[in-house]
Amino acid sequence: MPLLEIEGLHVQRGEGAGAYRVELPRLSLEAGEAVAITGESGCGKSTLLESIGLLLAPTQLQRYQLGAAGPIQPLLAQRDEHRLAAIRARHLGFVLQSGGLLPYLSVRDNIALPRRLTGQPNPSPQELQAIETLGLSDRLDAKPQALSIGERQRAAFVRAIAHGPSLLLADEPTAALDPGRARDLFQLMLELVRGLKIAALIVSHDWQLVDRFGLRRLQARPGETPQAATRFMEAAHDTTPETLRAAGQASALESVQP
Numbered sequence: 026m027p028l029l030e031i032e033g034l035h036v037q038r039g040e041g042a043g044a045y046r047v048e049l050p051r052l053s054l055e056a057g058e059a060v061a062i063t064g065e066s067g068c069g070k071s072t073l074l075e076s077i078g079l080l081l082a083p084t085q086l087q088r089y090q091l092g093a094a095g096p097i098q099p100l101l102a103q104r105d106e107h108r109l110a111a112i113r114a115r116h117l118g119f120v121l122q123s124g125g126l127l128p129y130l131s132v133r134d135n136i137a138l139p140r141r142l143t144g145q146p147n148p149s150p151q152e153l154q155a156i157e158t159l160g161l162s163d164r165l166d167a168k169p170q171a172l173s174i175g176e177r178q179r180a181a182f183v184r185a186i187a188h189g190p191s192l193l194l195a196d197e198p199t200a201a202l203d204p205g206r207a208r209d210l211f212q213l214m215l216e217l218v219r220g221l222k223i224a225a226l227i228v229s230h231d232w233q234l235v236d237r238f239g240l241r242r243l244q245a246r247p248g249e250t251p252q253a254a255t256r257f258m259e260a261a262h263d264t265t266p267e268t269l270r271a272a273g274q275a276s277a278l279e280s281v282q283p
């Protein structure tokens with residue numbers, strides 16, 4: 026049975042004629058599996074991620090099932106904010122574009138916060154491994170403003186997995202990193218996803234990384250009119266990232282399954 030199953034998700038940003046709409050017809054991820062979300066800037070990748078992350082309520086949803094968290098669709102339909110907040114805290118791990126570290130806490134306390142809030146006072150093995158692999162061991166006592174953007178992004182990643190979530194949601198987690206660090210972070214992220222048997226959705230502009238690690242891809246397919254929703258569809262199996270790159274973004278958008 027898949028760890029994550031979503032069907033018929035519709036979400037919108039804004040209201041009326043200025044609203045921007047996004048649809049995800051279907052997504053199914055096994056434990057240990059990651060999928061990349063790709064598409065042009067402004068196509069709705071963050072909107073989709075925020076909705077799956079229970080930060081933005083869908084306008085329609087048929088099914089949303091996540092491992093131990095169980096069926097989430099009824100909680101969204103009932104707007105049960107209390108239980109939705111509990112699921113966010115316990116079962117989801119976020120790496121948002123802004124990093125989102127709290128400026129008045131040390132890196133160590135920032136990383137520990139979500140797991141302490143969910144009743145885990147001691148560092149988890151995956152947390153210690155990630156700190157070491159990502160070269161953060163001697164930065165733990167610093168405040169976030171004393172860190173480079175890349176170091177903050179790495180610390181945000183460690184924080185996202187320290188409490189043992191079922192689903193990792195990462196918005197451009199390697200955007201501020203040099204190619205070597207970006208590759209290390211991606212590799213570690215995918216190793217942890219496999220080792221911990223969790224699922225991950227990773228927004229990325231970095232085709233080379235997505236290609237190198239052979240990730241499945243959800244590709245944005247723009248609506249035919251500005252008012253129509255952008256649909257995120259799984260890229261066709263016979264479409265390699267090299268083909269998409271060679272053909273350019275516009276052709277890439279046409280080469281996804283209907």
Ligand SMILES: Nc1ncnc2c1ncn2[C@@H]1O[C@H](COP(=O)(O)OP(=O)(O)OP(=O)(O)O)[C@@H](O)[C@H]1O
Nearest residue numbers: 038039043044045065066067068069070071072073
């Ligand atoms: N409050 C809002 N009201 C209406 N539209 C909005 C609002 N906020 C964002 N948008 C629009 O929603 C669309 C999707 O934005 P989103 O940030 O999800 O895209 P993205 O693919 O993640 O972009 P990027 O790659 O640049 O981060 C954009 O066209 C944006 O202009």
